[in-house]
Amino acid sequence: MRLHRNLVFATIDALSEIFNEGSYADKVIEKTLKRDKRWGSRDRSFIAETTYDIVRWKRLYSEIADVKQPFKREDLFRMFTVWAVLRGIELPDWPQFAGTPERRIKGRFDELSKTRKYRESIPDWMDELGEKELGADTWTREIKALNNQAPVVIRANRLKITPKDLVAVLAQEEIETHNLKNYPDALVLKERANIFKTKAFQNGLFEVQDASSQRVADFLDVKPGMRVVDTCAGAGGKSLHLAALMENKGQIIALDIYGNKLKELKRRAKRAGAHNIETRSIDNNKVIKKLYNSADRVLIDAPCSGLGVLSRNPDAKWKLQPEFLDKIRETQQQILQQYSKMLKKGGKMVYATCSVLPSENQKQVEFFLNSDEGKDFKLLKDEKILSSDSGYDGFYMALLEKK
Numbered sequence: 001m002r003l004h005r006n007l008v009f010a011t012i013d014a015l016s017e018i019f020n021e022g023s024y025a026d027k028v029i030e031k032t033l034k035r036d037k038r039w040g041s042r043d044r045s046f047i048a049e050t051t052y053d054i055v056r057w058k059r060l061y062s063e064i065a066d067v068k069q070p071f072k073r074e075d076l077f078r079m080f081t082v083w084a085v086l087r088g089i090e091l092p093d094w095p096q097f098a099g100t101p102e103r104r105i106k107g108r109f110d111e112l113s114k115t116r117k118y119r120e121s122i123p124d125w126m127d128e129l130g131e132k133e134l135g136a137d138t139w140t141r142e143i144k145a146l147n148n149q150a151p152v153v154i155r156a157n158r159l160k161i162t163p164k165d166l167v168a169v170l171a172q173e174e175i176e177t178h179n180l181k182n183y184p185d186a187l188v189l190k191e192r193a194n195i196f197k198t199k200a201f202q203n204g205l206f207e208v209q210d211a212s213s214q215r216v217a218d219f220l221d222v223k224p225g226m227r228v229v230d231t232c233a234g235a236g237g238k239s240l241h242l243a244a245l246m247e248n249k250g251q252i253i254a255l256d257i258y259g260n261k262l263k264e265l266k267r268r269a270k271r272a273g274a275h276n277i278e279t280r281s282i283d284n285n286k287v288i289k290k291l292y293n294s295a296d297r298v299l300i301d302a303p304c305s306g307l308g309v310l311s312r313n314p315d316a317k318w319k320l321q322p323e324f325l326d327k328i329r330e331t332q333q334q335i336l337q338q339y340s341k342m343l344k345k346g347g348k349m350v351y352a353t354c355s356v357l358p359s360e361n362q363k364q365v366e367f368f369l370n371s372d373e374g375k376d377f378k379l380l381k382d383e384k385i386l387s388s389d390s391g392y393d394g395f396y397m398a399l400l401e402k403k
């Protein structure tokens with residue numbers, strides 16, 4: 001690989017904004033990629049992937065480069081140099097790379113790799129918490145898996161096309177995919193590509209959705225004609241899947257505390273041809289109360305630490321704080337206590353998170369079942385999906401029934 005000056009400089013600029021100004025990596029990369037219209041797909045993927053890589057390995061690379069935050073421009077070049085040397089990429093004859101101590105970099109890497117928190121490049125608190133909650137062996141495996149680059153998985157929108165036909169349609173647009181065993185609607189891309197530009201996407205034939213996330217709507221056991229409340233619907237990844245499973249029949253009420261996310265949901269629903277989703281913003285308690293005892297199915301895709309999706313969001317390693325986790329656990333329990341009231345007798349509810357921590361998952365369900373609100377519920381089954389077992393995002397889902 002030959003390094004191109006304008007691409008490396010764009011990467012350094014992006015890193016400076018992410019690390020020093022606290023901006024979100026995905027937003028910064030999106031903005032950076034718009035900077036030069038002449039950049040082709042390889043140039044764009046160099047910037048995006050290198051930036052994500054250095055964000056992912058921030059702690060390890062900054063230790064090796066012996067630099068500390070806030071990073072000066074020359075510090076970011078030193079981290080970039082570590083990235084290049086460890087990948088065996090030849091450094092060009094630029095002043096920024098003069099006198100690079102290649103052997104020292106490799107030696108430091110070998111030494112630091114003996115300690116998990118450096119090897120896996122995570123904050124101390126996260127390493128301690130992971131080990132405490134999952135045990136040393138499982139955490140060691142899991143955090144290694146969560147550092148892999150996530151594959152691009154899409155969900156065929158059965159309202160418009162079968163997964164088999166979608167493979168053929170995408171092949172016509174030169175996107176190679178294959179179906180995934182045990183995930184009925186999922187396709188995996190053989191190579192990363194900007195699929196949002198395809199006609200297939202614009203015509204609503206698929207959505208980008210990780211394989212583990214695609215299990216959640218299936219888990220809820222919906223049928224056409226039911227009344228389903230998706231309580232934390234966000235931009236609607238699961239609502240859209242539910243609409244497809246319900247063949248557009250019945251009613252899906254999509255709730256969230258953020259109206260802008262629901263607006264995006266509406267746009268996506270239109271593209272997908274999903275006609276049975278109604279959005280309601282939770283502006284006050286009345287919105288919830290009006291729905292008490294009314295739903296055949298309730299989905300709680302709860303806000304969480306996102307520790308199961310570090311592969312696609314490595315930035316979260318540095319943005320997450322232990323205090324946020326304490327707060328989010330409280331919110332999760334409040335949501336369970338309150339939103340479960342929307343379910344009819346005999347109805348079913350799924351509590352799901354994209355976290356691998358038992359304290360956000362099975363412990364929350366246990367606490368709920370032992371509480372006053374939960375005494376009429378029973379746990380039918382649950383699934384703990386580790387990224388190290390599945391190869392996809394870490395997830396948890398529990399199916400509960402109201403007696």
Ligand SMILES: C[S@@+](CC[C@H](N)C(=O)[O-])C[C@H]1O[C@@H](n2cnc3c(N)ncnc32)[C@H](O)[C@@H]1O
Pocket residue numbers: 231232233234235236237238239255256257258261282301302303304331335
């Ligand atoms: C895991 S995300 C949902 C993802 C979404 N279901 C999907 O599949 O694309 C959790 C969502 O919960 C929302 N949220 C946070 N607190 C909430 C609350 N108290 N009530 C309802 N939604 C909440 C967040 O805005 C966020 O969109």
